[in-house]
Amino acid sequence: MRFLLDGIVVGAVCSMLVVQPVLAAGAVPMPAKGKATEIQGDERVLHALNRFTFGPRPGDVAAVRSMGLERWFERQLDPASIDDSALDARLAAFSAMRLDQVDLMHRFPNPAVIRVMARQGDPLPMDPVERAIYGDQIEFYKMKVAAKSNADSAGKKMATDDSMEAQANAASQAKAENEGADPLAVAPEQHVGALYAQDATDKMMDMPPDVRFQAILRMQPKELAGFRRSLSKRELLQVVSGMTPEQKEILLALGGSNRVIAPELTQSRLVRDIYSDRQLEAVMTDFWLNHFNVYVKKSQLEPDLIPAYEREVIRPNALGRFEDLLVATAKSPAMLVYLDNWRSAGPDSAQARRRAKFGDASKNGAEGLNENYARELMELHTLGVGGGYTQADVTQVAKVFTGWGIEKPYLGATYSFQANRHQPGDKTVMGKTIRGGGEEEGLQVLHMLATSPATAKFISTKLAVRFVSDDPPPALVDRMSKAFLSSGGDMKVVLRTMFRSPEFWSPEVDRAKVKTPLEFVVSAVRASGAEVKNAQPLVQALDKLGMPLYGMQTPNGYDWKKEPWVSTGALVSRMNFALVLSANKVNGVRTDWVAMLGSGGLAVPVSVSSETAEAVKERKLEDMLLGEPVGERTRAAVLAQFDDASMKENAAKEFDLRGDEVGGGRRVQAQGDAQAAGMAGLLLGSPEFQRR
Structure with a gap:
């Protein structure tokens, strides 16, 4: 897409965030005479949503206004009072994350357990599912050991032979031997014969899901590896079609427990942050996970331990x-x-x-x-x-x-x-x-x-940095510290004190916090009303943006201040993510811009110039995605993209635009309104959206 490559416009939008100073709340000037000393009206609601949630969704401002801001905040402080069953339905896809730690480690054995069992010849579990998981992993381990042994032998042979031709022959032989020992490298016909001919594959596809699942469990490891290799990507999806989430993860675990636990951990975390109605609990869980940081790659044990750490240690105590x-x-x-x-x-x-x-x-x-x-x-x-x-x-x-x-x-x-x-x-x-x-x-x-x-001040300062500004006012920190000590460290009391302090509502701290990559990605998905069917690409996006989940190696956690996140390269990467997201180019994540904007957002009447119509649409997107107008420089940069005829032509090809006559006027009908998607991407990547 051309706007992904347009460095001039993207760079101009990003540079506004880099050069625009963030006025520290601790250095707030006295307001001019007659100027409000606190944010009021819908701006007050929007400010609260930007600080106490991962960003507002379409309609959230109106919903909070209707409920009353004070009542909404008190309700968020009591997450048990909020029905989150819709989130629970989404999280049902990650059944391993519901297991307690002992059951999780028993069902999905650690590589260390597999090594010991393989070396000692320990008996397999009696449960047929666990027997298949353990048996396959032990066999795969033995195959890898044999492959390494073959490779080492071939390497020694090559090192003692000065002949280039002999070295080439040895390399070829080593490759063949390796492939023979690596279950994922062999051609299926090498060890499964006619069992997986196309007609046999078709027969398995015709089986009911439960029967198909049991048939796969009964395969020997080498047969299973060959079966995998014999299928196209489309056929692999057909194999698991109709199976339960638990059955799918069991089949995935046959190739190694690490293929289940870490992906489910990170994906379920993002799904919760995006969809939970208990947003303050989710934000505080993120805060404490960062404060009490653990690194998922510290050892082979950590991936097994973090699900219970988050579920049983951090989240239940996040507001306690x-x-x-x-x-x-x-x-x-x-x-x-x-x-x-x-x-x-x-x-x-x-x-x-x-x-x-x-x-x-x-x-x-x-x-x-x-x-x-x-x-x-x-x-x-x-x-x-x-x-x-x-x-x-x-x-x-x-x-x-x-x-x-x-x-x-x-x-x-x-x-x-x-x-x-x-x-x-x-x-x-x-x-x-x-x-x-x-x-x-x-x-x-x-x-x-x-x-x-000292602890009261340290925790209060860190909370104020997260929720208020990079340089929070000392008076606010002192007030929060006193609340911490008098309440015995009750987070509800501390957060309520912050919420009711004038410094929190100062106009100078509005949009003064730069989002971390996690806050940016989640807020962009929430603002765009996207439907997430597969969160793994979002997990990968966080890796690329420099904030992998559970990926901070040092105990200090990620920084809540802006400095690590506002380099030009990092902001361009954010812009590119926003453009790809809005263009529905993130696999498994979809936004329907036609539905989001409504028919009025797509209409371009004949009597109105295209420039004016585009401006109307752009302002509607501003209100929908940010809840308030952007600056004139940002608006001009966004609209400039759509003054370019070649940009429009390329966007039309990209999104399959079709003209349609409606009621005497003309509107552009798209599978996903390309113009709206392009504008939305630039707005999601804008300086205003990068701040909360």
Whole structure:
């Protein structure tokens, strides 16, 4: 599409965001005499929607206005009072995400479990579904080991032969041997014979879904691999047609558990953010997932642990007491693995003494005292830098949390306090004596940190940065900090204090926050009223925009401030995503611009010049997508795209435009109104939409 390549216009629109300064709320000038000191009317509703949701959908402003802003906000603070059954129906496609952690890891075995079972020859489960999953994965593992062995042998043979011809022959032989051992590389006829001739394939397609599913489960691994290779993409879709989500994910898991868990985790997260009516809960879940960051690629265990971390630790506590959330994260296997506390053992613990006596330094994977969690607990989770702690305090807190570990890490990974790894005796943390008492020591430290004034200020500041401005007013932070301390860290009270503070409604902070890539992608989908049938391309878009879900390697999480997100290259990438999204070029995501605009939005009467008609349509899109007018520079840049005859011609070809006579006037009828799609893409990529 030509407008995807038009760097002049796209660059001009993007540059407005880069050069336009964001006025810090902490440096808000006194309003001019007679000027409103707070946002009013629909602008007030729109501001609340931009801050407490992932962006308004068409009709949200009117709905909140009708309900009353105060009532809407209080309802969002009580997510259990909001019917989210429509979201639940969408999430039913991700059945693995409903399993508790033990059942999830049992149904979809970790690669470490498969390796052990393959090497030891352990018996397969009796359940036929699990037997198929385990059996196929073990066979695939054995094939990969054999392929690697063949490749290594071929490599050694080539290295000892100086003849170029001999090296070429050896490479060819190694390739053939590799293909013979790799179940996804072989031609089906090499090991399945006539079983999967076209007539046999057609026969399977004619089977009822349940019968077809059972037939595939009964295949041997090599047969299954050949069957996959024998099908076209269209036939692969036909194979799973009519099957339940659970059946589909089971077939996917036959090739490896990683093909199920990580994709379902990321896709279900985006579907929830886009469609949940409990938007404040979704936004706060995102906030705390970032604050208590864990990295999905830390180890092979993390993908198995994060679903329960989000579902059972973060989301239920997102609007609750901070101390409850802090304790839940400290005991979470996802956090224990990510910051290595599950491997930490006291230097004077019973386990350490036993290791010293018998010389077994690898017992239970313990590697001595680990300070990672203790350091991040104080620096990133509670007190913040400059919160009054020292390196000595970090070491003492690390000793306090020895023994906070995991039971059966690859077979359920549940929290367990392991007394034999705990450092005995009293500890001193920030001048306070923590009496030796095992697990209770950790709870005392967490309570001390959760109720500290430094923590109240650190969390309040971070919340204000997320919801108000990159440089929040000190008076607002102080007010929120006092609410934090007086309420025992109740997030509802803290957020309500912010909502009722004049600084939150200052005109200078309206549209002053630059969206993160996640906020941008989700808000664009919500604003355009898109129907998401497949969220995976949106997950991939976030990767390209520099914010992969659960993909921040360091514990500090992604930045809420604008600096990391406003480079010219990043903004051009956002613009291109917006254009592709609006043009229905994101697989599995569709917007009906005809329905969105209505017949009046598509009409171009003969008596009105095309320029005026385009301007009318563009203003309607402004109101629909942003809820308010854009600046004149943005509007001029958008309309300039459609003054170009070649642009219109290319857009018509791209979207299959057809002319239609209606009531004496003429309108452009499209499968997805190309002009509206182009304008919408530029508006979604505009500086105004990039801000919230």
